[in-house]
Amino acid sequence: MDKQVVSIVRYEKPGESVRKAVEMSNGLAHLPANAKVFIKPNIVFWTRATLFPKWGVITTSRVIEDMVILLKEHGITDITIGEGVVAAPDDTETPAHAFKYLGYETLKQRYGVKYINVMERPFEKVDLGDDITLRFNTDIINSDFVVDLPAMKSHNQTIVSLGIKNLKGTINIASRKKCHSADPVKDLNFHVARLADKMPPIFTLLDGIYTLERGPAFDGKIRRSNLLVASSDILSADMVGARILGHEPENVPYLLHAAKNHSRPTDLSDIEVVGEKIEDVASYHEYDFPYSDKEDGIMPVPLAKQGIQGLYYHKYDLSMCTYCSGLNGLVLTAIRYAWKGKPWDKVEVLTGKKMQPKPGMKKTILLGKCMSKLHKDNPNINEAIPIKGCPPDPKDIIKALHKAGIEADQGLFDQVDMLPGFFMSRYKDNPEFDEAFFKVK
Numbered sequence: 136m137d138k139q140v141v142s143i144v145r146y147e148k149p150g151e152s153v154r155k156a157v158e159m160s161n162g163l164a165h166l167p168a169n170a171k172v173f174i175k176p177n178i179v180f181w182t183r184a185t186l187f188p189k190w191g192v193i194t195t196s197r198v199i200e201d202m203v204i205l206l207k208e209h210g211i212t213d214i215t216i217g218e219g220v221v222a223a224p225d226d227t228e229t230p231a232h233a234f235k236y237l238g239y240e241t242l243k244q245r246y247g248v249k250y251i252n253v254m255e256r257p258f259e260k261v262d263l264g265d266d267i268t269l270r271f272n273t274d275i276i277n278s279d280f281v282v283d284l285p286a287m288k289s290h291n292q293t294i295v296s297l298g299i300k301n302l303k304g305t306i307n308i309a310s311r312k313k314c315h316s317a318d319p320v321k322d323l324n325f326h327v328a329r330l331a332d333k334m335p336p337i338f339t340l341l342d343g344i345y346t347l348e349r350g351p352a353f354d355g356k357i358r359r360s361n362l363l364v365a366s367s368d369i370l371s372a373d374m375v376g377a378r379i380l381g382h383e384p385e386n387v388p389y390l391l392h393a394a395k396n397h398s399r400p401t402d403l404s405d406i407e408v409v410g411e412k413i414e415d416v417a418s419y420h421e422y423d424f425p426y427s428d429k430e431d432g433i434m435p436v437p438l439a440k441q442g443i444q445g446l447y448y449h450k451y452d453l454s455m456c457t458y459c460s461g462l463n464g465l466v467l468t469a470i471r472y473a474w475k476g477k478p479w480d481k482v483e484v485l486t487g488k489k490m491q492p493k494p495g496m497k498k499t500i501l502l503g504k505c506m507s508k509l510h511k512d513n514p515n516i517n518e519a520i521p522i523k524g525c526p527p528d529p530k531d532i533i534k535a536l537h538k539a540g541i542e543a544d545q546g547l548f549d550q551v552d553m554l555p556g557f558f559m560s561r562y563k564d565n566p567e568f569d570e571a572f573f574k575v576k
Contacts, residue, residue: 185556238575288347305542328392381419
């Protein structure tokens with residue numbers, strides 16, 4: 136049986152490096168003539184408040200333009216760039232700002248490509264088998280060919296986020312939340328493993344010019360890795376990408392599911408790697424945020440080291456969806472700054488869809504609609520402090536923290552859009568972190 140080809144190329148020069156990765160992988164060999172092509176970048180998060188490029192968090196505009204040029208050289212005239220940026224359902228201005236800042240309007244003028252916010256487009260139901268149905272953007276499902284361009288990162292829930300996971304940005308909000316099921320079998324990994332199964336032919340190019348440790352967002356650790364990984368087989372690209380990030384595919388649950396679904400081994404024995412050797416470019420990327428479980432509280436290790444006591448902030452699980460995940464870091468930051476050295480009085484915070492209260496707690500904050508509904512009448516909770524909403528309103532979060540005796544700063548929540556700039560500023564004066572990769576000149 137012929138092996139699936141995956142190329143690994145060091146990024147060295149605009150245009151040339153992407154071309155080399157594509158050609159070595161025979162990535163466009165099955166591109167139909169006059170195809171309707173859908174390009175899927177990764178813009179997991181954006182804010183209009185700070186213009187620091189999200190190195191390692193989102194796909195570089197450099198790689199996108201280089202792919203557009205190659206497609207045009209193959210005679211392709213119908214090209215659509217589409218993404219579902221994580222934003223409020225009625226927020227169309229933030230995605231539009233992202234597309235403009237990243238140069239997609241220039242690509243439209245220069246090459247005639249279209250760009251769309253998939254949240255403003257129709258969705259259609261797709262049966263993925265095993266009683267799993269999700270609603271996908273109609274543009275990608277009805278295209279002839281998909282070019283999948285994820286940022287290359289580890290992920291605090293799925294261990295890695297690569298080609299298959301990137302397709303989650305093409306499903307509607309209800310489907311995204313559905314993926315974060317409380318079902319112990321049909322969980323997030325079970326859903327993610329199937330995202331590519333009903334897609335048109337896909338060429339995957341992992342953008343590892345910048346890679347991200349403890350992703351998927353801006354609070355992880357960003358590296359300049361200068362790598363491109365390409366294949367016309369998305370699962371092969373992801374398995375090689377996972378190993379480059381230091382994680383064996385068999386230890387990544389969604390890859391294990393996907394391999395089993397397609398009768399594929401996870402040891403790369405049916406993959407031919409061309410270009411650079413995996414062992415020469417691999418570098419371990421931590422994915423987990425460690426939590427401390429001690430007598431006077433459960434919380435992330437940095438908070439435990441700070442000496443915080445009387446707080447039980449249970450570790451997130453796979454059922455916490457993207458929208459509450461975006462607030463989770465903010466809540467922890469607010470708690471960290473609210474600490475004045477006096478132990479809180481047995482306050483716990485529950486997130487996701489399935490967490491259970493800890494016996495003996497005096498106040499239980501229920502973060503989000505799912506937790507509030509699950510424990511509405513739980514007799515094991517002494518005092519419930521529900522924060523309803525999907526996702527919750529930051530104003531309601533601050534009220535809940537205050538009610539629990541945690542005097543969090545309102546200003547942190549008023550300036551939530553500035554938070555990415557705070558994290559990105561660590562890289563501002565480092566010449567390796569170049570804004571030019573996110574511009575189209």
